[in-house]
Amino acid sequence: MMVALALSLLLQALPQPPAAATTPDGQQQCSHGMSIQLADPTAAPDTNVKLEKFEITSPDDGCARNIKPDEFIRINQSVKPVARKAFAQSQASFGVMVRYTLTPDKPAAFNMQVAQAAPPERDRLALFYKQASALKDFHSTSGTVYVVLQFNIVPAKPRKGARAR
Numbered sequence: 001m002m003v004a005l006a007l008s009l010l011l012q013a014l015p016q017p018p019a020a021a022t023t024p025d026g027q028q029q030c031s032h033g034m035s036i037q038l039a040d041p042t043a044a045p046d047t048n049v050k051l052e053k054f055e056i057t058s059p060d061d062g063c064a065r066n067i068k069p070d071e072f073i074r075i076n077q078s079v080k081p082v083a084r085k086a087f088a089q090s091q092a093s094f095g096v097m098v099r100y101t102l103t104p105d106k107p108a109a110f111n112m113q114v115a116q117a118a119p120p121e122r123d124r125l126a127l128f129y130k131q132a133s134a135l136k137d138f139h140s141t142s143g144t145v146y147v148v149l150q151f152n153i154v155p156a157k158p159r160k161g162a163r164a165r
Contacts, residue, residue, distance in 0.1 A: 047084060048087065048088070048090060048153060048154045048155065048156045048157065049080075049083050049084045049087045049088070049090075049151055049152075049153050050151065050152050050153075050154075051076075051080055051083075051149060051150070051151055052095075052150045052151065052152050053148065053149070053150040054072075054076060054147075054148070054149050054150075055147075055148045056072060056145060056146070056147050056148075057145070057146045057148075058140070058143055058144060058145045058146065059143070059144055060142065060143025060144055060145075061142075061143060064145065066140045066141045066142045066143050066145055067102065067140050067141060067145045067147075068141060071102075071138060071139065071140075072147060074138070075100065075135075075138055075147055075149075076149075078135050079098065079132055079135065079149055082128060082131045082132050082135070083096070083128060083132070083151050083153075085131075086124050086125075086127045086128035086131065087124055087128065087151075087153045087156075088156060089124070089156050090121060090124055090153050090154075090155060090156055091118075091120065091121075091155050091156065092117065092118040092120065092121055092153075092155060093116070093152075093153065093154045093155060094114060094115060094116045094117035094118070094121060094152075094153055095114070095115040095116065095150065095151065095152050095153070096112065096113070096114055096115075096117075096125070096128065096150075096151045096153065097112070097113045097114075097115075097148065097149070097150045097151070098110065098111065098112050098113075098132055098148070098149050098151075099111045099112075099146055099147065099148045099149075100135075100138055100146070100147040101144060101145075101146055102138050102139055102140040102144070102145040102146075102147060103139065103140055103143075103144055103145075104139055104140055104141060104142055104143075105139075107136035107137065108135070108136045108137070108138040108139070110132065110133040110135075110136070112128075112129055112132070112133075
């Protein structure tokens with residue numbers, strides 16, 4: 001719930017895109033931004049890290065056509081493994097939302113928000129931040145594009161064969 005609230009606040013803080021274009025008969029051609037659902041053939045069924053939302057918006061194009069499909073797939077394929085590795089041993093439930101701000105000619109800017117993370121998760125969060133913020137080679141085709149990924153993390157299941165303490 002807190003993660004959804006944080007995402008809502010972050011998206012409200014973004015500059016609002018112009019209204020969607022209309023055809024001569026008054027019908028809208030597209031909606032505000034894009035929410036993407038990508039199949040994940042590499043996902044382990046027992047992973048404790050789940051990508052809940054993957055959204056793209058642009059103040060310069062209400063239809064978010066100013067990013068190539070290959071680019072948002074590349075972002076997904078780059079960030080998810082970093083999250084899975086960083087949080088694989090997490091012992092708490094919390095949310096992490098990241099936003100990449102893309103432009104055609106500058107490295108991507110990175111922002112991160114965390115909801116309800118316990119203090120013992122600080123090292124994992126720092127590792128994730130360091131690795132995810134180093135991913136900067138993402139670009140829009142024109143104007144500014146915001147790419148938001150929201151992860152929900154739950155406690156990792158004990159490994160089989162691991163002894164209880």
